[in-house]
Each structure stands twice: as C-alpha cells, then as structure tokens.
Amino acid sequence: MSTTTLPPTKKTEPVSAPRGGLSDRSKAERRLGWRLAGPAFVVMLAVTAYPILQAVYESLFSYRLTDPDNRSFTGLSNYWVILTDSLWWESIAVTVFITVVTVSVELVLGFGLAMVMAKALKSIRPVVRAAILIPYAVITVVSAFAWQFAFDINTGFVNSWFAWLPGVSADTDWFGDKWLSLLVICLAEIWKTTPFISLLLLAGLAQVPDVLQEAAQVDGATWWQRLWRVTIPNMKAAIMVALLFRSLDAFRVFDSIFIMTGGANGTESVSFLAYRQTIARLEIGLGSAVSVLLFIAVVLIAVGFIKGFKVDLSQARGE
C-alpha cells in the first residue's frame, strides 16, 4: 500500500504582474514588509549577530577577565587546546547521548500526547491541553530541583517508592554514578519538554486533511494503516521541524546538569564546559572558543536536518 499525500499546491502568478518586474502594489507591499520586519531584524542583529562575532573575535585571544592587561593574540591555539583535550570529546559524547535519548523518547511520547489532545472529547479538551502543557510552563531550574529532590538519597521518595524495581534500594545514590545521573537528567528533560514537541505535532496533526482519512477509511484501511500511511506522511514537515527545534535545544542542555550533578561523574555537557571556562575560570578567550565550537555544532545540526531531511520550515507554518 502506498502513502497518500496531497500534491503540493501550485503557486499561481498574479494575473496583473508585468513581465520582468513587480507591480507597484507588490513593491509597496515589499516596502511595508521591510518596514514592519526591519526593527525586529535590527534587534536580532544587535542581540545575536553582535555577540556571536564578538565571541569569534575573543576566541583568538588569551584573555583573563581579571587580568585584561596581559591579553594577547594567540590565533587558533584556543581551538587546538580544546580539540586535543579528551574532556571536550567526553562532553560531546554526553551531549549527543542526552540529545538522542531525550529527543527520540519525546517524539514518541509527544506524538501520543498530540493524538490525545486532538482526539479528546470536546468538553475536556481544554483541560487536557492545559494539563499536558504545565511541565513546559515550569522553569527549567525549578524542574531540575524538583527532580533532584525526588531522587536524592536523603530527601527523595523515589528510593522508597520504587524499591521493588531491580537495582533500586534505599541506598541507591542516583547522582553518584554517571549513567544513573544521566538517566535522571534525561527523565527531567523529557518531562519538561515533551509538551513542546506535542504542541508542534498537534499543529501538524491539524494539517492532515480529513478527506484523506475518510477516503482511507472507505477503502477499508485499519487505524494502524491510516496512522502510518496517511497521518504521519502528511505531517512529515511538522515532525521534522519539531525534531529540529528540540535537537538544537537539547544540544545546549545546561540547567539540569548544573543543578543535579554540577558536572560530577562525567556528566558535563558542552554548554557546561563553556560555562566553566568563561564564567568560573574567567578565561574569556578559551570559553569563547568553546562557545564558537558549540555554535558550529548547532549550525551543523540545523543544516544537516534541513538539507538531509529536506525540512521545509515554511511548510510547518502552514504556508
């Protein structure tokens, strides 16, 4: 059985468009567009482009915040120090692990929740949506503390509630071991951001035309077949955008690690490494270089998704 998607709508040329140029109206609209978007564009340049360029520039120096007089140009040596340090590669591995685990679990859970939100009885729909979205409204630091307290060996309830599970006892120190710590960090991240993914997927679900579902039903397709052959192919764009946004977000994980382990037992992420060099050590040059590498990693993920999976960002907005 083949998948069923609607053909892309053809873009129609404006009838009145003169050959080789824009009509006065189009020009006016374009100008208005720039005037409306212009201020936001300038603000974006000031708050994102400027700091990024500043970080790139500073990453070429050996520069300690408390010792500005001894600032010296060192070229790419900061990058060499980072890329030859095993700590950098360990942090990359931890970050990739957290990203892959959390995003895949969130995608499955988020899809389920989106279906629940879409199909819930009309009378309880607002309640269901609100309930699902609550974790997303909680500040990450607060959520990290809540999860830490829950799993703490002294104050937590997890050890006594789940003592029946193999491997869990009153003496299980969740934050004393790399993999147990990462498990709790991933759980906290999943709990907190699944609502975000389900919200994006809900928007995608709403785009699946009912006519296709009905046609498939008439053809005798089962619920499972409709899900795999009609629903998912038609919301591919929404799924890819949700995956992209969450992967970029997950790759920058910091708060939960900072609160729960402080980077102990090999749980440092790349963002944490940047924090430690820049804020704790005050080595602005080295820290900026870590941040630039993190930025490059994030750009590679974004480009990888957009080129590799052919994600069309405009489609997710329903254009």
Place this chain on the structure above:
Amino acid sequence: MPNADGYVRTGRGSPPVRTPTPRSRRRGVASAAALLVTAGTLAACGSDDGGASSLTWYTNPDAGGQAEIASRCTEEAGGAYTISTSVLPRESSQQREQLVRRLAAEDSSIDIISLDPPYIPEFAEAGFLAPVPDDVAERVTQDVVQSAIDGSTWNDQLVAVPFWANTQLLWYKKSVAEAAGLDMEEPVTWEQLVQAAEDQDTQIAAQGIRAEALTVWVNALIESAGGHIIEETADDPADIKLGLESDAASAAAEVMKSVSSVGGPAFTTAGEDANVTDFEEGDASFMVNWPFVWGRALGAVEAGTLDASVPDDYGWAQYPRVLEDEESRPPYGGINLVVGAYSENVEAAYAAAECIASPENQAYYFISNGNPASNSTVYDDPEVIDVFPQAPVILESLENAAPRPLTVYYSEVSGALQRIYHPATAVDPETGPRASELISSVLAGEQLL
C-alpha cells in the same frame, strides 16, 4: 540557622496564554512604557541621597544576622552613612562569579562585600579592592586570631577586614565513641576513627561531594600531614610550585580512600548539609563539619523535628590528625569584609566595615547565627560560652587552622582538585601526581577544566 534554609528556589509560573486584542496590546505597550519611566525616576531618586553616604553591603545568605548588624551600624553612625544589604547567591563560587563580573565592569554600587577568604588574592591582584587605610588595619587586627589575619592578607598587605572566622571540628556521638573505646580527651587520628566506625558498624561523614567542600577537606588533610597544595606561589602561573607529589599528599590520599570506605552509600555526593542529616539520623557517628551543626540541632529540637536526646549525645573535639605525632591543621573559612575599589564612598565604607566587625557585633553574630568570631576576646563572653559550649575548642581550632592555597588562580586550583579527587572512593597514591599535572597544564592554558 545558616544552612537550614535549604536549596529551594522559588520560581514564577507562566501566566495563561491569551491572544491579546489590538486594544489590550496597545494598553500593554503603554503600561510597559509607564513602568520604564517610573523605574527611571525611582533610580534617579535612589542615587540622590543628600549628605549621608548610602552604602550597599553585599552579604552571603545567612539567618538575617548581617541585615541586623547593618541596621545597628546605620543607627550608630548617626546619619554619617546608611547601610543597606543585598544578598549574594548561596554557593561561594557563585558569589565570586557574580562579583568578579560586576567588579570587572567597574560597578560603583558595590561598597562592602562579605567575601569568602580563598578569593581575596584574586580580587586584590585584579585591583578590585580599595586599599585598607593603615589606622583601620591596625584597629581591625587587634586580638584577631592569626588564621583570620592570614586569610585577609595578600602580598604582606592587609586587604580585608576580618569579620567572622570559621573552622571545622570533629563531631562525634559520645555513646559510640565510648563503645569503641576511643579516648576523646586525647587527639584522635583518622585511622582510629575508621577503625572505630568499622567496629561499631557506623559511618564517618565528610564532604565527598564534587564541590568547594571537597577542596576544603583535601587541603585540611594535606596540611595536617605537614604538606601544602601550593609550596610556593608566583605571579607567573607557570612558576607556581605544587606540593601534590609529596609524602603528605599520599598520606592524605590514603586517609580519603579509607574514610570513603566507611562513608556510607552517598559519600561521593554528600556535602555539609547531607552530612549533618546523616549525623542527626544516626547513620553517621563521626563527622567533620562547621559549628553550624550545633545550632541546627538545637533549632530542630525546638521545632520538634529532632529528639532532645540526639544533641545531648553530641561530642566535639579538635579536627582528627593524619599523623599520630603531628597536630592537625583544621580548615579555615568564614567571611572577611572588603571594600570595592570603584565605590564612591570608600572612607565611609571602611568606617562601616569597622563597625560591622566590632567585637560586640561579632558576638551577636556568633550567638544569633552560629558563625564564630574572628576576634579572640569574643570567646571570653559568658553569653557566647553559654550558647556555644564548643567555643573554647573552636578558638583553639582557629589558632591551628590552615587556609586554602593563597593564589590568584584559586578557582582553577580548586576546580582541578575537585575533578581529580572526586570520587574519593577511587583516590589512590597516583591521584596527587595526576592532580598536579592537571593543575600545571590548566594554569599554562594547555587544558580545559
């Protein structure tokens, strides 16, 4: 009590999402603009204070003692200055991070700071501290314990006003020590404690967490064994001579390993607070910790969350020895007062700092907040001895206390130590040399931390 406030931070929930109508959006913009204007006006009012200097004192979180001292000194000044307090983050490393960034930007609103002593060299070297006038230096060091003076000195100059001085004691359960046959009147060694804990099937609580507390412990052990983490400091980080490959460092490593074997299941994540909980609950019968332990137990008894028999069984003694025939060097901590170099009221700030650190205020702070005084005369105060029967032991401990390495690069040294010495369960004779190597290459800018 200082640590009773726990880690809970409050957070704001997001308001329910509602699509604004054009009208409410306009109103939103208008009220935001009004808010900005009001804030600007208020800020302008705040800086215009007429004759009296208005000082801001950045304090570390406590049970309200510093705020009370600020209002007492404001009253005493009779209009010469007013002190308002502003609370810094809870962890001392985070206090430093915030202060360094603001001072690097030459923030003139920082007048007085309650600063953790290990960071004083870094602040002094960066030129963040206003020089202490000679007459003030003379007055504020009178009768002050030597460790607190050392902790306020950099390059042979007093750069801070000693305020309160902290030290760790050995806390023990009298019943368990007796059952183990330990004579607590005599100095005890870590080895004896480990033996006693094994015999009595109990735990030793120490700070195994990967945090500043671990550096405190490592430093105290190496100092007690007669060594130093930094043998010789230098301006150029490449010339700093480390002492982590010494016999003292390997003796310290041996102690860490054996203590962690009787440290309980959460030894590698336990900090001071978790240690006290274990001690109160009876899981641990020996513990090295700061004197807030006592106030916390009495407070818990008063609140009805702890049985009165628990603190009755508390005993306290000098910090355990590493070597049988060498006196222990307990940790030195506490808070010293520094004046920001960019303050517009340096003179008033020093007058205020002198008032804050007066023996009367130190006694008040000791009694009310449980933070020991740096001035030795306070320890003769009968009221202090009444509330803190440990006072004489604390004073003796302060006199023997060893500061953490005095270096501009303290946070690098401490961070590297924490990375290598954690978890204590995996410490071996090679740990010291490995830490030494890491610190050297981090200081040379060849490695990440």
